[in-house]
Amino acid sequence: MPLNRARLEIASAFSWRRLCTVLLGLALSIGGLAPAGAEASDPLPSWNDGATKQSVIDFVTRVTKEGGPDFVAPQDRVATIDNDGTLWVEQPIYTQFAFAIDRVKATANQHPEWATQEPFKSVIAGDMKAVAAMGEKGMVEIMAATHAGMTTADFDQTVEQWLATAKHPRFKVLYTDLVYQPMLELLDYLRANDFKVFIVSGGGVEFMRNFADKTYGIPPERVIGSSGVTQYQMWDASPVLVKQPKVLFVDDGPGKPEGINHFIGRQPIFAFGNSDGDKEMLEWTAFCQRLCFMGLVHHTDAAREYAYDRDSDVGKLDKALDEATAKGWTVVDMKNDWKTIFPAAKAGP
Amino acid sequence: MPLNRARLEIASAFSWRRLCTVLLGLALSIGGLAPAGAEASDPLPSWNDGATKQSVIDFVTRVTKEGGPDFVAPQDRVATIDNDGTLWVEQPIYTQFAFAIDRVKATANQHPEWATQEPFKSVIAGDMKAVAAMGEKGMVEIMAATHAGMTTADFDQTVEQWLATAKHPRFKVLYTDLVYQPMLELLDYLRANDFKVFIVSGGGVEFMRNFADKTYGIPPERVIGSSGVTQYQMWDASPVLVKQPKVLFVDDGPGKPEGINHFIGRQPIFAFGNSDGDKEMLEWTAFCQRLCFMGLVHHTDAAREYAYDRDSDVGKLDKALDEATAKGWTVVDMKNDWKTIFPAAKAGP
Numbered sequence: 001m002p003l004n005r006a007r008l009e010i011a012s013a014f015s016w017r018r019l020c021t022v023l024l025g026l027a028l029s030i031g032g033l034a035p036a037g038a039e040a041s042d043p044l045p046s047w048n049d050g051a052t053k054q055s056v057i058d059f060v061t062r063v064t065k066e067g068g069p070d071f072v073a074p075q076d077r078v079a080t081i082d083n084d085g086t087l088w089v090e091q092p093i094y095t096q097f098a099f100a101i102d103r104v105k106a107t108a109n110q111h112p113e114w115a116t117q118e119p120f121k122s123v124i125a126g127d128m129k130a131v132a133a134m135g136e137k138g139m140v141e142i143m144a145a146t147h148a149g150m151t152t153a154d155f156d157q158t159v160e161q162w163l164a165t166a167k168h169p170r171f172k173v174l175y176t177d178l179v180y181q182p183m184l185e186l187l188d189y190l191r192a193n194d195f196k197v198f199i200v201s202g203g204g205v206e207f208m209r210n211f212a213d214k215t216y217g218i219p220p221e222r223v224i225g226s227s228g229v230t231q232y233q234m235w236d237a238s239p240v241l242v243k244q245p246k247v248l249f250v251d252d253g254p255g256k257p258e259g260i261n262h263f264i265g266r267q268p269i270f271a272f273g274n275s276d277g278d279k280e281m282l283e284w285t286a287f288c289q290r291l292c293f294m295g296l297v298h299h300t301d302a303a304r305e306y307a308y309d310r311d312s313d314v315g316k317l318d319k320a321l322d323e324a325t326a327k328g329w330t331v332v333d334m335k336n337d338w339k340t341i342f343p344a345a346k347a348g349p
Numbered sequence: 350m351p352l353n354r355a356r357l358e359i360a361s362a363f364s365w366r367r368l369c370t371v372l373l374g375l376a377l378s379i380g381g382l383a384p385a386g387a388e389a390s391d392p393l394p395s396w397n398d399g400a401t402k403q404s405v406i407d408f409v410t411r412v413t414k415e416g417g418p419d420f421v422a423p424q425d426r427v428a429t430i431d432n433d434g435t436l437w438v439e440q441p442i443y444t445q446f447a448f449a450i451d452r453v454k455a456t457a458n459q460h461p462e463w464a465t466q467e468p469f470k471s472v473i474a475g476d477m478k479a480v481a482a483m484g485e486k487g488m489v490e491i492m493a494a495t496h497a498g499m500t501t502a503d504f505d506q507t508v509e510q511w512l513a514t515a516k517h518p519r520f521k522v523l524y525t526d527l528v529y530q531p532m533l534e535l536l537d538y539l540r541a542n543d544f545k546v547f548i549v550s551g552g553g554v555e556f557m558r559n560f561a562d563k564t565y566g567i568p569p570e571r572v573i574g575s576s577g578v579t580q581y582q583m584w585d586a587s588p589v590l591v592k593q594p595k596v597l598f599v600d601d602g603p604g605k606p607e608g609i610n611h612f613i614g615r616q617p618i619f620a621f622g623n624s625d626g627d628k629e630m631l632e633w634t635a636f637c638q639r640l641c642f643m644g645l646v647h648h649t650d651a652a653r654e655y656a657y658d659r660d661s662d663v664g665k666l667d668k669a670l671d672e673a674t675a676k677g678w679t680v681v682d683m684k685n686d687w688k689t690i691f692p693a694a695k696a697g698p
Contacts, residue, residue, distance in 0.1 A: 075568060152610055196570070198570075205611075205614065209614045219424060219615075220613065220614030220615050221545070221547075221570075221571075221612065221614060221615065222570075223614065227611055230607050230610055230611070231603070231607070232604075232607055232629055238636060239606065239629070239633050239636050241606060248597075248598070248611070249597070254580070254581035255581075257581050257588065257590060258578075258579050258580070261501055261590050262554075262576055262579070262597070263570065263612060264570045265554065265555070265558045265569030265570060265572065266568075266569050266570065280581055280588070283588050284581070287587060287588050
């Protein structure tokens with residue numbers, strides 16, 4: 001206990017950071033230690049030099065400059081970043097939909113009725129054209145059948161197993177290997193500058209929380225997404241949360257600022273997206289009444305990743321691109337602005 | 350920029366904490382500095398010594414003891430704490446309901462129809478007995494009329510003005526002065542030991558977020574509560590979120606573990622409540638599969654605060670008290686366990 005109390009005292013009297021500043025001064029003043037890596041280095045090494053990269057660095061530099069006109073206190077440095085197509089690959093179909101398709105196939109033997117029932121019949125037959133033709137209705141039925149009727153713990157385990165084994169059809173690597181190295185660097189750069197970094201995605205919150213901490217260093221409570229209703233139940237005197245086939249919240253389009261209000265309760269000063277589903281989040285961020293940053297990833301690299309925008313079924317970028325151009329938001333030209341796309345030795349085209 | 354980059358380098362190479370440990374070792378080894386306040390002191394000075402206080406300290410000591418059998422990594426130290434009756438006074442009516450009543454009166458001139466329409470007619474006449482007799486239906490109508498139809502920004506401003514002026518009927522001080530000093534110390538103690546402290550309350554999330562940071566040091570993104578639907582709209586080319594008269598989520602009873610899953614996505618290891626509305630949160634926490642702490646505030650002090658439990662309309666504590674007794678959860682006997690109730694020089698009975 002004395003040790004613990006001593007720790008508490010140190011923590012509450014100084015905070016690690018303030019104590020550290022004192023100690024650093026002491027160490028430097030006696031010439032006993034020069035902090036390693038204190039020389040300037042590039043925080044975004046996978047970004048090519050140019051206006052895009054510079055816009056990020058300028059923004060972060062300005063809002064973190066104490067005493068400067070654009071300074072923002074650390075507690076207000078909220079960054080909200082989309083997931084599909086912004087942090088990882090979303091083509092040819094959203095990863096979570098690929099998971100759902102695989103789950104239909106894997107559990108088909110428990111559902112003999114699916115043999116004659118759409119959209120499941122087409123999924124099982126591998127006729128993705130027919131599934132696509134059924135549009136949103138079919139997709140919703142597939143999601144409900146694969147994302148409900150189990151406990152949150154069982155769902156989490158199923159996602160974990162799938163992500164550990166399923167391979168992307170083109171790149172032949174795990175989906176979690178198909179994250180964008182430049183964006184990983186951006187997340188690190190923001191956190192090193194005391195930003196609170198949140199994912200704000202149309203994807204399912206429980207699906208993303210399974211890998212966001214391991215993959216991006218973003219803990220569950222900073223992952224915001226679409227969600228279904230869960231129901232608290234007692235099973236053999238043990239409490240469980242059972243996922244219901246009922247939507248609670250759709251975190252896409254106008255749902256993004258609504259979700260930011262619902263989950264975070266603060267105005268972001270930094271937002272990054274890649275599609276029209278991010279338009280309202282960027283507009284909401286632009287309304288921050290101080291210096292704020294709005295960015296879009298424009299997928300322009302068919303060789304190394306994909307090239308798509310206005311006519312894409314997945315990740316359509318049309319109105320948001322026009323608005324970004326009109327308002328001078330940052331638009332990443334993937335082909336020219338990013339030196340590398342994926343983490344080294346993970347994936348090639 | 351070089352300064353900024355140097356900072357980034359230090360942060361990412363070491364983290365403040367690790368760098369600090371190195372520097373602390375250096376400083377101590379050269380005998381140049383002994384950390385101030387390193388001697389043991391009482392982290393909970395407003396708690397009387399005894400089994401209740403000891404149960405809190407023992408728990409925190411065990412889960413923070415590195416290498417010990419009950420050690421929990423800092424990122425998993427999630428604490429979820431109720432608000433009304435646990436962090437501040439909830440008698441004679443929930444503070445948020447007092448706010449709603451005052452709003453009905455303050456806006457009655459804009460609603461001539463209320464002169465003949467219940468429950469508003471009785472509210473305006475000050476006949477709270479009649480309002481109470483209308484039960485939940487009346488309360489929901491009052492809440493809808495006062496918590497919807499405005500932007501989130503306007504609502505926030507209204508709450509702020511009300512909290513800055515409205516006085517508690519018995520203690521004649523601001524409601525934010527009626528927080529429990531022993532619980533403020535507990536929040537500090539948990540944070541000093543690297544807990545992530547969340548409010549998980551049946552109260553409205555936007556109402557609580559207005560004061561939680563100032564009053565408890567709990568930032569908006571760590572406040573979980575009941576919420577209504579908001580709708581993103583453009584007003585004169587400015588985006589706004591308009592509060593709709595429609596419930597999105599009720600964070601009470603079984604809604605507490607559901608809300609913890611929805612907002613946090615992690616299992617708490619520490620939970621504190623005071624009523625049957627906290628029962629499921631405590632059960633869910635008790636299911637943490639490692640050392641966990643479940644606590645209840647039992648209001649036993651009519652002289653300094655209030656005494657109520659099984660028969661109370663507000664903050665009824667019946668089944669949860671039985672469960673706490675049966676399972677050995679910590680129950681604060683307010684009269685005997687708390688040396689002081691409110692922060693000094695704020696309120697007396």
